Amino acid sequence: MKVLVVEDDREAARYVEKGLREAGHVVDLAHDGEIGLFMATTESYDVIVLDRMLPKRDGVSLLKAARAKNVGTPVLILSALSDVDQRVEGLRAGGDDYLTKPYSFSELLARVEILGARRSQPLLPDTVFTVADLKLDRLARRVTRSGQVIDLQPREFRLLEYLMRHVGQVVTRTMLLENVWDYHFDPQTNVIDVHVSRLRAKVDKGFEEPLIHTVRGAGYVVRQGD
């Protein structure tokens, strides 16, 4: 995956670059808004990581200009402004996701990978997700494993749907709260973990191969094999 990181703090940018490279991505760096805009409009990227406060041209302005030039690349906005309202403003300007500084790298990586994968996904959303012998039918609202029906609560269904939609990709607890519950705060306690372990008890218990995995220090992933 080819990622453009527009961040004026050179040390932070290098640290993000290093992390993304280790995760197997190609990274370009831009240290101000003008260069960032130039690179975003002339090169093709899978994801742009965009700091909100930049010299020469701020992140939101860069984003608007890029979108006006038909740059459809998914954009993850980084900001020290943690307000929910700031977040709404960033998304309205054309951002696809919003991450508040300070963030953990695992959170950033998970979000970048989800955003990058979104590009390669078919335009029409799948109605049936399948991972190994686990099958989720969105229209019939039915989950089966090895043909055996698993009875899920509506929220558990949406949780599993989100995990399966991003099969093989790490999703963080915050991402689950944002996408499954539509709330944007740090729940602070283990509320999400308990939901996942309940889901796991229904989906994985009694089957030989576990499909919902915990990624230490990051979140969860649904995948086949270990």
Place this chain on the structure above:
Amino acid sequence: MTEQNTAAATKPALGALRRIAATTAFRLSALFLVLFSLSAAGFVMYLTDYATRAVRSQLVERVNNDAQTLLAIYESDGLPALIDAVGDRSRAPGANLYLVASTAGDSYAGNIILYDIAALTRTGWADLEYARDDGSIVTRDGFARTFALEGTFRLLIGRDLEEQSRLRAIMLSAGSWGAGGVVLFGLIAAALLSWRVLRRIDTLTETTRTIMATETAARLPTTGSGDELDRLAEAVNAMLDRIGTLMRGLEQVSNDIAHDLRTPLSRLAARTEAALREDQDPAAMRAALEAGLEDTRELIRTFEALLLIAKAEAGAGHHTFARVDLALIAKEMAELYEPAAEDVGLQLSVRADEPAFVHGHRELLARVIANLIDNGIKYGAQGTPAELSVVVEQDQGSVRLSVTDHGPGIPQEERARVLARFVRLDQSRTKPGYGLGLALVSAIAKLHGADLSLDDARPGLKISLMFKTLAAA
């Protein structure tokens, strides 16, 4: 006193006068005084002129009446009779001026001597200068009417103008003195008024300076009269109170930050230092790093909570308020926390059947409910019964949100303290968390204009928030 001393003594006095003269009150008064003086002068002039004319017309009438009588005598009895009559009248006290003379200036009867006999050559009214026919040489002003008699004889009847000019002089002087007095009085009043206003403003200025310099608790004095300066002082005092509250808030935030961030920061520093110092195996190093990372995350969470409290208390986010269903948020939060509650053996129940619309911020309200439930889970887990209930109900124009646990509760006298930032009751020191939960709830409640109350759930704690209902749209 030396010259310098005198100069030094007069300088402040001059300065004070100058300051009085510079006040708006004084300037306005002075302007009005000038206008008033001009109109008063005009009025005095008019009055004088009017009175003079009135007196003159009265004199004219008297002269005419007299002339009529004398001419009647002349008509019926001839010149000698007229001369006799004029002679008699001339000697009466307070008599008119009389003269029967020829145009050549020969006088036959009367009580005046003319300086200029031209008055005799023409008939009708004329002003004249004369002297009394009693040997006096004092020149007097008068006016008289001349009638032509037979031949070159003339009858002149007139009146002294002394009286009239005296009246005029008296009126002018009285008017001037009066107007002058009024102006003087006005000036003094203006100076006094300005001085009074100036003195109060000086007090206000002085107090303001003191407040700026040191004494932030000082307030502007009011006289209790409710005048415009009092109202200004009250408004400024209210503003000072508000600033004081904000400043105390800021101070509190700084103290809180110092208090709650310093401890984990020192812990983090110590942990990192120890890991570096000791020759440890990679696994122990890794453990130290992980613990350090967890500390950092905790610090970030604390920091964010502090920021959010500060923002909520400053009223930020209010402009994005919208119509939100508190019942729905409560249900979603209860659903989010239900498994976590069950994990610690707590039955979490929610009763929020009717939609309850309030004017608010969905995310902030969700955090409030999340914090309350989180708190309930922490302290209500060992309660009897092990139940935690979330209720949203409508009650006469308000929406009540309450979260009740049956844990140890909070003693009456400590409830207010609990709402303050960071205060955690001693028995809870061992529980995880950072004491910001209820402070955040309190700040967000305040932002929403909701009343927060803590009650005894016998046993346990019931935390309620009363919101104003928003009429269904």
